[in-house]
Amino acid sequence: MSANTIKKAKALAKDGVVKIEDDLYQIKSSSDPTKSYFVTSETCECEGFKNFYKFHHGKGLKANCSHLEAVRIFKEMHKKPEPKKGK
Ligand SMILES: [Zn+2]
Numbered sequence: 001m002s003a004n005t006i007k008k009a010k011a012l013a014k015d016g017v018v019k020i021e022d023d024l025y026q027i028k029s030s031s032d033p034t035k036s037y038f039v040t041s042e043t044c045e046c047e048g049f050k051n052f053y054k055f056h057h058g059k060g061l062k063a064n065c066s067h068l069e070a071v072r073i074f075k076e077m078h079k080k081p082e083p084k085k086g087k
Contacts, residue, residue: 013077
């Protein structure tokens with residue numbers, strides 16, 4: 001993944017990701033603010049993700065895009081702290 005994608009993903013994770021429910025997120029499109037994508041930890045609705053499978057079909061590769069990466073970063077940022085003993 002390019003450094004640019006990671007940069008974009010980090011920006012999205014900061015203020016473009018909305019958690020809908022467990023493993024379902026809504027991410028604003030960076031190119032069109034009226035659009036947004038539904039993203040899980042494995043899939044994304046964006047063109048880049050779909051095209052990946054078109055081009056690499058059957059090669060056993062996992063698609064990635066800035067949105068999937070943003071969700072991954074978002075989860076890292078919002079990880080629940082370790083439960084403390086003896087409350
Ligand atoms: Zn995407």
